[in-house]
Amino acid sequence: MKNLLLLYASQTGFTQRYAQWIGQALGLAPLPLEACSKQRLAAADLVIFGGSVRGGILTGQAKLERLCRRVGDRPIVWFATGIRPATPRTLELVRKNNFAREANPLLFYFRGGLAPEALSPGDKTLLLCYRAMLRRRRALEAEDEGLLPLLGTASDYTDPAQIAPLVHRVQALSETLPGKAGDAPPEATETANHSVIGGT
Numbered sequence: 573m574k575n576l577l578l579l580y581a582s583q584t585g586f587t588q589r590y591a592q593w594i595g596q597a598l599g600l601a602p603l604p605l606e607a608c609s610k611q612r613l614a615a616a617d618l619v620i621f622g623g624s625v626r627g628g629i630l631t632g633q634a635k636l637e638r639l640c641r642r643v644g645d646r647p648i649v650w651f652a653t654g655i656r657p658a659t660p661r662t663l664e665l666v667r668k669n670n671f672a673r674e675a676n677p678l679l680f681y682f683r684g685g686l687a688p689e690a691l692s693p694g695d696k697t698l699l700l701c702y703r704a705m706l707r708r709r710r711a712l713e714a715e716d717e718g719l720l721p722l723l724g725t726a727s728d729y730t731d732p733a734q735i736a737p738l739v740h741r742v743q744a745l746s747e748t749l750p751g752k753a754g755d756a757p758p759e760a761t762e763t764a765n766h767s768v769i770g771g772t
Contacts, residue, residue, distance in 0.1 A: 574749045575616050575617045575618075576598065576600055576617065576619075577600075577608070577612065577620070578591060578594060578598070578600040578602045578603065578620045578621075579591075579604070579632075580605065580622045581605045581606075581621075581622070581631045582604075583624050583631065583692075583695070584624070584691065585690070586624065586684030586685050586687075586728075587622050587631075587684065588602070589684075590682050590684070590734075590735060594620065594622075594651075594738065597735060598739060598742060598743070600620075605632045605635060610642060613640065613643050614643040614644070617647075617749045618648075618745060618746060619636070619640075619646060619648045620648075620651070621648055621649070622650070622651040622652070622682075623652060623653070624652070624654060625653065625654035625656075627702070629669060630650070630652050630666065630669075647678070647745065647749070648678065649680070649738065649745070650677060650678060651681065651682060651735075652666045652680070652681050653681070653683070654666075654681070654683070655684065655685065655722060655723070655729075656715070657715050657718070658682065659715055661713065662715070663679065663681045666679065666681055667679055678741065680737060680738045682730070682734045683729040683730070683734065684728075684730055685728035685729050686723070686724075686725065686727050687726060688724060688726055689726070699724065700724075703723040706719070706723075
């Protein structure tokens with residue numbers, strides 16, 4: 573396997589837990605995004621990055637993309653985590669909100685949970701606004717109806733089985749990557765939308 577770098581941005585621990593499971597499966601040490609140096613990023617042939625979804629936005633994505641522009645773009649496998657169920661609709665929402673300019677990002681979604689006691693005041697306000705927005709809608713999708721009672725209540729849907737598609741994709745990519753960091757990434761053999769399951 574080539575030089576792989578596993579990064580994450582976790583607020584309440586769910587994303588970190590998934591990063592640890594991915595690290596165990598791939599033999600990698602997960603590293604918080606804020607602790608990653610330019611030198612370490614420049615040496616990577618492939619980056620795996622996970623962040624939580626806040627207000628529809630993938631935490632840490634913008635910062636990682638800025639860092640990659642400084643050291644030269646390299647392939648990135650993304651995973652998002654959140655309270656929403658792991659469905660094709662959830663994945664499409666994450667993709668549209670964060671990767672609108674990318675045709676086929678290597679994106680996975682894992683259902684996480686909610687830890688109200690660990691949220692910042694700003695995040696608690698954001699959660700209240702989201703819940704109020706859903707309640708005001710005249711017609712809700714079935715998964716939104718199921719989600720509404722969960723908002724504000726502690727929950728944990730993390731499951732290591734969810735990481736299997738990501739692990740398999742990374743293992744396959746690592747076999748085809750060029751040895752020199754910064755070379756063009758291989759083309760994906762299938763769209764990310766067909767290779768993602770749960771978590772946030």
